[in-house]
Amino acid sequence: MTSQKIIDNAIAVLNEDFYAPLDIIAGQAGVNRRTLHRHFKDRAALIDACWADMMQTWHRAMLAAYHSSTDPVVQLEQMLYAGIDCGVKYAFLNTLQTKYLNEKAGAVENEAYEQAKNNWFSLVPELQRQKLISDSLSVAWIRMLFVNMINTTxxxxxxxxxxxNDIKKFAWYSFSRSIGLL
Amino acid sequence: MTSQKIIDNAIAVLNEDFYAPLDIIAGQAGVNRRTLHRHFKDRAALIDACWADMMQTWHRAMLAAYHSSTDPVVQLEQMLYAGIDCGVKYAFLNTLQTKYLNEKAGAVENEAYEQAKNNWFSLVPELQRQKLISDSLSVAWIRMLFVNMINTTxxxxxxxxxxxNDIKKFAWYSFSRSIGLL
DNA sequence: TAAAAATGTCTCATGTGTGTGACATTTGTC
DNA sequence: GACAAATGTCACACACATGAGACATTTTTA
Structure with missing residues (x-):
């Protein structure tokens, strides 16, 4: 669909430059700027759509990774890979979270995000309880290490x-050790 | 000096929003926008000045850290702390490097940067040679871990x-382990 | 104090992104 | 083919950041 095509390209473009003019996004998507405005009322609406789209992608990937095993270490590893596979979309999500989402109320669309986040947050204390990772690190810190390892990748x-070829291997090696695993 | 005051505030403001209007920067610095233009020809000139300023700060901090010891591990630790202390300025540097510096030729003002970088790059192979850190990780990857640990912090x-209080401790713990130290 | 430099205030022209209206054209559907 | 929906094209008004000119005011310096 056209809307989806616009969203996909918007994410790609905005990820490079969050303030890129709509001309660029429309051009990248192969549509007229006027058409873009027919699908999205204004810039804010487009960004909201991008946000929702990313949420869905991210949430699904995390859920699938979480359910791929019952071993918390494997779960964590798979979630890291899932995050990396989200790639560009995830990077944009982060940009949004820091500079754009501040202005919005912690609204409806954060629900999916919160759920995936909660899965994640239940994992870490479990690993700490099992003495598999360091329990001197705070959960918030480990969360940031996780997110930033994806960014680094x-x-x-x-x-x-x-x-x-090396990247995923490096990422898991560095991340797992950074939280005290092994 | 007025120029320095403007630069300092520009770094602070642009770090929050790279596209903030000059009004905001001038206001933050407590000067008129017209005055800002008398010190800096245009926006690009201001950003260049910010860049040069950051380079100096960063370079000095890195050099001091490097010369604080002859033990490469201690050197690395001190350089990480130095990076963290550069704080806000360093974050802006990163923003610049990715989205702004692309448009510039790898020009004169990168000299200082390169020098500090070279110090850093001599350190890592040395640590690998001494089998203190993993030699399966590439130097480029370790460089990115270093930079991103500062961002995370x-x-x-x-x-x-x-x-x-915990942050520096966390940062060194996570970074040192992520490169295979200990 | 007087001259010079720096800064503030007001104004203006320019460029550009934005959102929308009007209308032609294309595409899809029956 | 005929109709409807989607899209392209052109045009316009609006808001805003920008850079600079003219001149008053303040601050520095000799």
Missing amino acids: IQALRSGDVAP | IQALRSGDVAP
Whole structure:
């Protein structure tokens, strides 16, 4: 559908430059700017749509990873890979969260986010209880390590300085050790 | 000096929003927008000045940390702390590097940056040679871990979710382990 | 104190992103 | 083919950031 095509390209473009003019987004999506406005009332509406879209992608990937095993370590590993696979979309999600979402009320569309987040947050204390990872690190800190490891991976992929084949291996190696695993 | 005052405030403001209007920057610095233009020809000139300023700060901090010890592990630890202390300025540097610096030729003012970078890059192979850190990780990857650990730390500080007292400790613990140290 | 420099205030022209209206054109559907 | 929906094209008004000119005011300096 056209709306989806616009959203996909908007995410790609806005991820590079959050303030890119709508011309660029429309052009990238192969539609007229006027058409873009027919699908999305204004810039804010488009960004909201992008946000919702990303939420869905992210949420599904996390849920699938979470249910791929009962071993919390494997769950965590799979969730990291899922995050990496979300790639560009995830990076944009982060941008939004820091600079755009502040202005919005913690509204409806955060529900899915919260759910995935809660799954994640139940995992870490469990790992700490089992003494598999460090219990001197706070959960909030570990959450940030997780998110930023994904960012690091995406950056590494984009920069071309790190061999793509190595990246996931590196990411899990570095992340798991950074939280005290093994 | 007025120029420096404007630069400092510009860094602070642009770090929050890279596209903030000059009004805001001038206002934050307590000067008129017209005055800002008398010190800096245009927006690009101001940003260049910010860049140069940050380079200086960053370079000095890195150099001091590097020379604080002859033990490469201690050097690395001190450089991480130095990066964290650069704080806000460093975060802006990162923003610039990805989205703004692309448009510039790898020009003159990168010299200082390169020098500090080279110090850093000599450190990592040395640590690998001494088998203190993992030699399966590439230097480029470790560089990214380093940079992103600083970002993570700054985020953590800003979010308020992690106790400020713990942060440096957490950062070194997580970073050192993520590169295979210990 | 007097001259010079820096800054503030007001104004203006310019460029650009934005959102919308009117109408032609294309595409899809029956 | 005929109709309807979606899209393209052109045009317009609006808001806003920008950079600069003219001149008053303040601050520095000799």
